[in-house]
Amino acid sequence: KQEVTQIPAALSVPEGENLVLNCSFTDSAIYNLQWFRQDPGKGLTSLLLIQSSQREQTSGRLNASLDKSSGRSTLYIAASQPGDSATYLCARRSPRRGAQKLVFGQGTRLTINP
């Protein structure tokens, strides 16, 4: 069974801190891995997409890494802000062309305290 696990389930840190969110997956045969953000009661917004041939991607204060051999990905958030408070989901995409099949983790609920 293809599973994606995210630890911790919830995280609360003071504003300004750097933090790391973790994602692990059981099948290393991935097409790519994505990190999404979900605000309460809202849909998902794609943050970063790492192809299976890449090791990391950066966008602003966000940096995502991928280690296929260990089945792990991390999302690093620098200089956290209260606006970063949301649930962060990672999803692996199976090797498949055309329409996608994403398998999601349960998410990490992040709270940044002013």
Next chain:
Amino acid sequence: ETGVTQTPRHLVMGMTNKKSLKCEQHLGHNAMYWYKQSAKKPLELMFVYSLEERVENNSVPSRFSPECPNSSHLFLHLHTLQPEDSALYLCASSQASGVITDTQYFGPGTRLTVL
């Protein structure tokens, strides 16, 4: 309207009702998806349509019936639901071009409560 829209945003229904959820994408995409997000469970893929043809049905009970009349519209018809079907139902679309960086764009979801 831009992006992916879903209506209604909130729905309360009894177990004997029949209702439909609607999704519309304005991105020119070729694939559309239905997901279910329950409390304390990962987001679950329900159905995938590519060029209006269903290409994936993730063992979803028959009380959920999808319909994709064209590449811009996707419906989820609901009948005789159970209280455990209460969840946030999310629609998404993607280009489905085979490009590895192709990503899904999500709608805001419909919060469904079954009494």
